[in-house]
Amino acid sequence: MTNQDKVKEPLFHIVKRDAIPAGKAWGIRVLAILAALVVCAIVTTVLTKDNPLSVYATIFKGAFGSARKTWVTFQDLSILLIISLALTPAFKMKFWNIGGEGQVLIGGLAAAACMIQLAGKMNNVMIIICMIVTSIAAGAFWGFVPAFFKAKWNTNETLATLMMNYIATQLVAFYTVRWEVPKGSGKIGIINQSTELGWLPQIGNKYLLSILVAAIVTIGMYIYLNYSKHGYEIAVVGESENTARYVGMKVKKVIIRTMLLSGGLCGLAGLMLVGGINHTVTTTIAGGQGFTAVMVSWLAKFNPLTMVFTSFLIVFLGRGAGEISTRFGLNHSFSDILTGIILFFIIGCEFFIYYKINFRKSNKKEEEK
């Protein structure tokens, strides 16, 4: 039997790599993206009978085809980036905050509430200050609730944050009905369209503000995680709660504090979405970005600077794929297929960074053994 085993060595087997030089790791990632593009090209060509190069040109055009498209791409990037950065400290602490969606929504709802309820009662500057404070506070509270239960009774944060999403969605649905115009229509519409009360100020053009905010948050988060005491505590709690406790860190306090930050930043993203971009609130305003951000954050290995690239990649693909479906008259699901293929390759390639495949050596070498 043992003899047979030796003879019937499998075609290949998988071995964990010790460590891999950064250059080689990036090489694998670039190869994966290229492979993904090839598969996408094949799929698209079969479907549209179009030359793959023009398909890629269309993807590029979708993101950068005109000045407006470029700005929108960067605006989308900024929102996704803020949400990803918001989730990162929690993830680093191994606190699985998948409640970004709800934290963004509730922040947006708070901003909308200020815009609607305070119009005519305060001047514009005061309304905006109220919006900033309440959105961040609302998001922080949405993060605080699961953190408190986790710290106090060690409840499962994944479930708690997920369920908080549904509460936020239903609250938004409830207030949509309260504030809808006209009656019965199920939509709020642009808030204060004529007066522009509570609209965040435009810096340069209407896209730049969220981009600047995202840049500040990125740098701030990088410094916070890498050079502050808090950042260090987060890393230690994430590695081992017992170690943290042993060296005298107040683990509960770290958990709650980090989730306040995480939720608050999501609330900030909600503020940007409602006060700066859409000027309305709907149940779908976060558009699943609370979940996409989980992937963005993971792909970047929780590094805020890398996150700029990973969120750019997702946004670029999304906008490019959307353009393909418009240009070639395809159903929107097609863009999801393309994005799915590309993400599959990108996530899949991480496997090859951590593991390597050894193929069966030729018979001669085996005999020598």
Next chain:
Amino acid sequence: MKRFAALLLSLLMVVSLCACGETKTETSQSAEVKTEASNTEETKTEVTEPVKIKAGFIFLHDENSTYDKNFIDAAKEACDKLGIEYVMKTNIPEGQECYEAAAELADEGCGIVFADSFGHEDFMIQAAKEYKDVQFCHATGTKAHTEGLDNYHNAFASIYEGRYLAGIAAGMKLNEMIENGKITAEEAKIGYIGAYTYAEVISGYTSFFLGARSVCPSATMEVTFTGSWYDETAEKEGANTLIADNCVLISQHADSMGAPTACETAGVPNVSYNGSTASVAPNTFIVSSRINWAPYFEYAITKAAAGETFEADWTGTIATESVLLTELGGAAAPGTQEAIDAAKAKLVDGSLKVFDTATFTVNGEAVTSCMADVDTDAAYEGDHEVIVDGAFEESTFRSAPYFNLNIDGITLLNSAF
């Protein structure tokens, strides 16, 4: 080796799947690249010279929604007839994305941009304010007549007339069931699945009910709301609830195939909306009313191309063929077509009013006065007297419906305001 074979097989399957999708792609592609040149022989229309303009369209969903499909088909029909170039953007949410889509279409050189969903309105207005040279047309909206923009327009059709006729088909079916002894006259209860408790929906189910009651006087109706314009599960569940509640005929104002499918499963006759659902409900489909948007698209595109101003608030009617009924399905009762044609002729010549106040009561009393919120405001304040000469004048002060009375005979099971 086995694994490799399996892989190869699955790859083959994927490829063959792709091949299946091809035909659809091709047609839509060829439709889109059609230019003026290919259709210059078109001389039948009132357009004497080829129309030169690029049209852009924004749709909330894609062809999977009956509502959007109705728009998409009409857009293709109108553009092909006029021989113009057009761009379609599907799955545009009711948010800033709509503004961006409209602006992108304007950037791309579209001279006229249409949007199909109610929630797109404010974002279309925003785009209209920015692109003064481009015409923005929004279907089902309420604000154009008060907004005062030269390049922003609303449109709707007097679909309540179509609903009324569809209601007659429903009433005929109820009569048939009563005659066959399947139900007693008192059991003639209709079920209706509405999206929101919104004037457009209320106007729709009330006119439908009045049509049914005009031929089946004992008819009553129950309405349930889903709180969404497109929610297949909720619509299916709504239909099942109504069927369990002894409703013997179902109709709906929501955009998925949920209700027709549920009706087919339960064997309950269905009056549909937005177009025929006979494909999913061959045995239970009676008839469907729908708005035909092609006349409006043609009107607006022609005017825009000629650089002429056109109506800020356009209402299509049954006379302009903006309101259509599909062919009758197998479930329709005999004599339905004749009854519909007779009523249609009366609607066209004006001798029959759908919301004749003599035909309905509210809380047991006839309605003599009603102030409707025609000029949309956040306080829902009534601003127009809409009872004129003994009838509720729907879609005359504004194209989008504003009928929102709860008439006797209709029970609301819930509400989604």
